[in-house]
Amino acid sequence: MRIIIDENKCCGAGQCVLIAPRVFDQRDDGIVILLDEAPPKELHAAVREAACVCPGAAIALEERP
């Protein structure tokens, strides 16, 4: 899995930080920081959930077989 974030779409809701704090953080101004663009398998479910609930659709996932 590879994560691509779009800072322009981020509306700073912070749900990704709550769901997957090892993968996402927020800058002081609230915009998302990607901590790990290719997280280990055990975090994939949380990352998928974070992408699904992101209100700005700022988290895109490239899933590799």
Next chain:
Amino acid sequence: MSAELISPLPIARTCPYAPPAEHRRLREEAPIARVKLPNGRTAWAVTKHEHIRTVLSDPRFSSNRRDPGFPSLSREPPPASDLKPLLLELDPPEHGQVRRGVLGEFTVQRTQALGPRIQQIVDEHIDAMLAGPRPVDLVQAFSLPVPSLVICELLGVPYADHEFFQKRSATLVNQQNTAEEIGRAVGELMMYLGKLVAAKAQDPTDDLLGRQIRKQRESGAVDYEDLVSMAFLLLIAGHETTANMISLSTLVLLQQPEKLAALQADPTKTLGAVEELLRYFTIAEHALGRVAREDVELGGVLIRAGEGVLLLANTGNRDPEVFGNADELDLERGARNHLAFGFGPHQCLGQNLARLELQIVIDTLFRRIPGLRPAVPVETLSFKDDATVYGIREFPVTW
């Protein structure tokens, strides 16, 4: 075709814990339905989870409440306003610019840093309840003052003035009030906040409003009108929402003691429980509206430019295609894809503060007052069926 069906909105609830049966029927039979509003105009009611998400993330739908097509549930036209648009009325790109100016105050980290102070406020209000007479109205003694004090301290609004702004914010969300009454409440609040912001311009205190003044000064001129609008929105939004969630959550947990016991046995479950309580109640059911800026096809229905759309998020949050046993309160459901805070770029700015307050309240209230119970038969409680934000008017409790 079913989309041509016209039903009047809003419809009264038959069960205090569920959306009106008529809204559920719409979701099943005409998920994008033409409805008649109390002012005689028509709008589209959207009741499926997927469609609500789509509309709320689509920039072809505007949040401009001053557009004549914007769906209103009030009988009267909105009061004419010369106020600057509130954040929730703005569209992109202006919306993003204003939201980003204040976003840093509401990050997960900044919010969590407020935890110890919120815990202290919760404990002090429970101390006062325990030391006072029984029964007591939970709304006035606890549910309202706790979030009110939290938002006042965050913004830098003196809590000593709470009677003044609590009364006016309650007036604003009651759709039974006339446009004149609402207009007067808005005017008085704006006047109050205008004076407060002017005082902070002289002496920028270390709170949200003071920090905004300093930040805007560093990058050029301070827009005081913008600041007053922002303070207005955050103050109102911080009052009637979390307060109603505290009362409703307390009631439902007292009525389902086996679920409360399971929570108390394992406090790590509280955050998930908060998420489910948010989904289950979705108190801002009548707060989400948009107006189409151009013709949009949604789920096989053509919504024309200028037509209003009501997003009935409470009904969408009971959509069986998304949530199994959707009408059951399942504190271990673990679903976060609800619409209680809305969706899209306008999603609630204070959502993490609301989550934290509810978490601390649930962890503390039942532990410190183990015998807490309603002091009147629950059937006699009066619910805010006609308000923009659902809740309980008065909740006498004892222990």
